Every structure is written in C-alpha cells, then in structure tokens.
Amino acid sequence: MNIWKYSSPQTFYPLAGKMIPVFAVLAAALGGAGLYIGFFVAPTDFQQGEAYRIIFIHVPAAWMSMFIYVVMAFWAAAGLIFNTRLSSMMAHALAPTGALMTFIALWTGSLWGKPTWGTWWVWDARLTSELILLFLYIGYMSLAAAIDDPRRADKASAVLALVGVINIPIIYFSVKWWNTLHQGASVSLTRAPSMASTMLTGMLVMVLAFWMYSIAVSLARVRVIIAERERGAAWVRD
Amino acid sequence: MQWGSVSEFLAMGGYAFHVWGSYLVTGVLLAAEIWLLARRSRTLRAMPGRSVRTPERDR
Numbered sequence: 001m002n003i004w005k006y007s008s009p010q011t012f013y014p015l016a017g018k019m020i021p022v023f024a025v026l027a028a029a030l031g032g033a034g035l036y037i038g039f040f041v042a043p044t045d046f047q048q049g050e051a052y053r054i055i056f057i058h059v060p061a062a063w064m065s066m067f068i069y070v071v072m073a074f075w076a077a078a079g080l081i082f083n084t085r086l087s088s089m090m091a092h093a094l095a096p097t098g099a100l101m102t103f104i105a106l107w108t109g110s111l112w113g114k115p116t117w118g119t120w121w122v123w124d125a126r127l128t129s130e131l132i133l134l135f136l137y138i139g140y141m142s143l144a145a146a147i148d149d150p151r152r153a154d155k156a157s158a159v160l161a162l163v164g165v166i167n168i169p170i171i172y173f174s175v176k177w178w179n180t181l182h183q184g185a186s187v188s189l190t191r192a193p194s195m196a197s198t199m200l201t202g203m204l205v206m207v208l209a210f211w212m213y214s215i216a217v218s219l220a221r222v223r224v225i226i227a228e229r230e231r232g233a234a235w236v237r238d
Numbered sequence: 239m240q241w242g243s244v245s246e247f248l249a250m251g252g253y254a255f256h257v258w259g260s261y262l263v264t265g266v267l268l269a270a271e272i273w274l275l276a277r278r279s280r281t282l283r284a285m286p287g288r289s290v291r292t293p294e295r296d297r
Contacts (some may be wrong), residue, residue, distance in 0.1 A: 039247075044240055050251035054260045061264070100271055108260040115256055217271060224279050231285075 009086050009226045016219040023219065027212035034209050037202035045199075052199075054112040059186070059203055060210035062105035065133060066168050068098035068214060072140075073165045076158035086222075088154035089229065091161060092144055093222035097214050099137035106130060117181055125174035126182035129167055136164040150229060 006012045038056035045052040072094040079088030109127070110120045121127065140157050147153035170177075175184045186195055187203075195203075241247040250257040 040241070044251065049253060051253040051256055053250070053257050057260060057264050097271065100267055104264050104267060107263055111256040111260045115253055213268065217275065220275055220279075224275065224282060227279075227282055231282075 007084060007086055009089065009230055012086055013223055013226050016223050020216050020219050020223075023212045023216035027209050027216055030205055030209035030212060034202055034206035037198060037205060042198045042202045043196060048116055051112060051115045054108050055186075055199075056202055056206045058105060058108040058112060060207040061101045061108065062130070063207060064210050064214055065098060065102040065105050065130070066171055068094050068101060069133060069136070069161075070165065070168055072098055073161045076154075076161040079154055080158040080162075085154075085229070086226075088158065089222055089225045090218075091154075091158065092141075093218045093225055095137055095141050095144075096221065097217050099134060099141065101210070101214070102130065102134040102137060106134065122181050124180040124182055125178040126171065126180045129171040129174050132167055133164075133171060136160075136167060140164070 006015055034056065038053055042053070044050060072091045075087045075094070076091040078084060079091060106127075109130075113122075114120050140160050143160055144153045144157040147156055174180060175182055187200065248254060248258075
C-alpha cells in the first residue's frame with residue numbers, strides 16, 4: 001500500500017471520513033471508563049480532599065494543549081517547506097481544538113487553584129506561559145482568517161506557528177527553571193508517579209480519551225476545510 | 239467507592255463548585271465544538287450551485 005497517496009486532499013477526504021467514527025467511539029468509551037475510575041474507584045486525596053478530582057480533566061487538557069501545538073506547527077512547517085495543501089489544512093484544523101484544550105487547562109486549573117492554593121490566578125511561569133499559548137493559538141487563527149488568499153494565509157500563519165513553538169519547552173520546563181507556585185510534574189519517565197495507582201490509571205485513561213477526541217474532531221474539521229477549499233474542484237462535485 | 243449517597247457525591251466533600259464547575263464547563267465546551275463543526279459542515283453542504291460530497295456517499 002502506498003501511504004503517500006493519502007497526502008492529497010482528494011484521497012484523504014474519504015479516508016478521514018472512515019476514521020472519524022472509530023476515534024469518536026474510542027473517545028466516548030475511554031471517557032466513560034476514565035470518569036468512572038476518576039469518580040468511583042480513585043480514593044479521596046488525603047491533602048486536597050475531593051478537589052483533586054479536577055486533575056482528571058486538567059492534566060489531559062494541559063498535555064493536549066501543548067501536544068496539539070507541536071503537531072500543528074509540524075504540519076504548518078510541512079506546508080511551508082513542501083508546499084503541500086493538505087499539510088496546511090491539517091494545521092488549520094488543529095488550531096481551534098488546541099485553543100479549546102488550552103482554555104480548559106486554564107479554567108480547570110483556576111478552579112483547582114482556588115481551594116488548593118487559595119488563589120484563582122498567579123503570574124507564575126507555568127500559568128503565564130500557558131496563557132501565552134492561548135494567545136498564540138488565537139493569533140494563529142486570526143492571522144489565517146485575516147488573509148483572503150488561502151495559500152498566503154497558510155504561509156503567514158505557518159511562520160507564526162513556528163515562532164511560537166519556542167513557548168512549548170518553556171511551558172513544559174517552567175516548573176523546573178523557575179520557582180513556580182504550580183507543582184512539578186506528577187508523572188515522569190524517570191521516577192515513580194507521586195500519586196495512588198488508581199488515580200494515575202484514571203488520569204491516563206482520560207488522557208487517552210482526550211487524544212481520541214482531539215483526533216476525531218480534528219479529522220472532522222480537516223474534512224470541512226478540504227470541502228470548503230476544494231469546492232470548485234471536479235471531485236467534490238456531483 | 240467512597241460515596242454514601244447521591245447527595246454526598248454531588249457535594250464533592252465541599253468542593254462541588256470547583257469540581258462540577260470544571261467538568262460542566264469542559265463538557266459544554268466540547269459539545270459546543272462538535273455542534274459548531276456540524277453546523278459549519280451543514281452550511282457548506284447547503285450552499286447553492288456547488289455541491290459537496292456527503293459523508294454517506296463516501297462509503
């Protein structure tokens with residue numbers, strides 16, 4: 001099988017259509033399982049009480065907000081370098097979901113911070129850099145929408161996306177580089193996780209659910225973008 | 239399971255506002271994203287003159 005044949009909008013459009021239900025079903029199933037573990041299996045935290053249950057959406061949303069940006073920048077760069085239309089469309093399809101994940105991370109973090117830290121918001125490095133991430137997504141989408149010629153919009157917004165990548169390691173390492181109110185990573189590859197195993201399981205299942213959701217919704221959006229842009233082409237006509 | 243009753247579950251040990259405020263807003267936003275996307279797709283298909291393949295016809 002030649003996978004490269006799916007790099008054109010025309011061949012990718014039906015493939016994406018077939019993949020969406022698979023990822024949507026996985027997202028719903030994993031989301032249901034994750035919420036069940038999060039609310040009915042995972043114990044009460046001895047320090048934070050029940051407020052900690054916010055992490056089951058906060059952590060997945062925060063991870064996705066960073067990961068989606070990297071993937072978006074990757075496709076934007078591919079579109080810029082190889083001049084492939086589908087790559088740029090993928091980048092545009094990811095941006096709104098990334099912005100949404102960033103907002104959810106900030107919102108849930110704020111609601112978690114109030115009972116845990118005693119404040120809704122502080123200007124520490126982690127929170128500030130995550131807020132900048134939201135502005136980067138909004139800036140990317142605004143710039144792409146402001147330029148009428150889609151190919152020029154692709155190129156200009158790709159440059160913005162690439163410049164903004166520098167913010168991702170800043171967010172990730174902010175808790176190490178600076179003395180932040182936000183705690184360090186709860187999960188890392190180098191040491192045992194600092195939480196009960198059922199809590200960790202619930203969180204990881206929710207992370208998978210957020211992954212599947214993001215893939216499904218981005219594929220659905222890229223299909224709409226393909227249909228919008230290729231409206232004049234013969235293959236989308238009857 | 240640590241919940242004795244439904245009301246205990248809803249109370250979230252005194253953090254109902256924070257926990258449900260997080261989950262509710264997240265749920266509403268995800269639903270809104272899906273709804274907006276479906277509407278964008280419908281609008282596109284309803285455009286006169288240039289028809290777009292419907293998902294049913296792809297299979």
